[in-house]
Amino acid sequence: MTAAEIPEVVINRLPVYVRALALLELEHRDVVSSQELGRELSVTPAQIRKDLSYFGRFGKQGRGYNVQHLLDTLRTILGLDRSWKMALIGAGRLGQAILSYGGFGPQGFHVVKAFDSNPALIGRREGEIVIEDVQDLGASLQRDPVDIGIVAVPGHIAQTVIDVLVANGVRAVLNYAPIAVRVPTGVQLRQIDPVLSLQSMTYFLKQGGLTQSGDLPQLEAEASGA
Template sequence: MKKVSEPTIGRLSVYLRLLMELAEADVDTVSSEELASRSGTTAAQVRKDLSLFGTFGKRGLGYSVPELVTRLRAILGLEKAWRVALVGAGRIGAALFGYENFRRQGFNIEAVFDTDPTKVGQRWNGLVVEADAGMERVLEERGIEIAVVAVPARAAQGVVDRLVAAGIRGILNFAPTQLDVPAGVVVKTVDMALEMEGLSYALSREEREPGAA
């Protein structure tokens, strides 16, 4: 299977969400046109994206919803539950800890770390916030595979260096900073202001050229 671009992976995740909604509503088949219109792309793009992973669907009959859900979950690595640690128990950490879509897609937060002594020892559902000093040991004991970094920008690189040294290969970063990691480690940085700038671009364009949005 050849390497697939990030935008393609993003679209596959969007298709999977729509298909899961259809499956919950007991819908059996779906056309590429329907998937396209509900995910803001074209039917040709849907067919091209799905064809990367082999043959899906039958001409004129559309795609089988349950089959496509299974195949997309396999492609995206969602057949297993992932063991996740959250580093940073501040406001963003708390929001992520309660984030329903993580659990639904099989990303289970199994450890929470912070440096702040007033946070260490707090009970978050079944978990206790732990001191970051013991992080490496806990990561190993619990077989953590993915870390979510929700610490201030100035602390992020230090945390990431420790995570990488402890064998973590996947990092979701919410700190507003660029991170250096060695080859073989994947970092995704989430910047919520980027999405906001997509809005300000579109709204300003509308002001400059009415009807453009």
């Protein structure tokens, strides 16, 4: 009930906090203040405190936050205290790169199935898994469901693939296809789209000298006043 009113932007920032806290944990830091965390992440301390306040009171006045406790709590809130099964659709060049990416496993995300339409790839073994025919995607998910779908197929097929995923119970999709897809309400969708990122940066590059050689590049001024 409270959960329903938490802004989505806040949820999206929590993983960033988790990552910073995990680093502090490695350094055996006991306590961290919103100010220090904010400096680390280029976020205002007020924002961190406000974000956390949606979920409870985790800090101690005069001290800050207990790193271990806050980390555990945020992980639980985000559901990072368990492991998640993922299916990869598209085992071409990009798909292979995703399969061999070492960053998912340690965070509890596991690709347990992969699919392609290319006969040359179907049946091939990639590490622990065997690439299945994308024709069997629906049936395979019915037999053995996953939590998340990773879409790495060409743009013109992406929407169809996602429709099949959703029809077979997948409620979260990470889409690498460079296309705007639609999903029903209640289904989570995230785009990984480097080209869009590049294409917005060029706007600012074009603006040229504005911030370039004119004024000195400086880190966020730290108003040390109050």
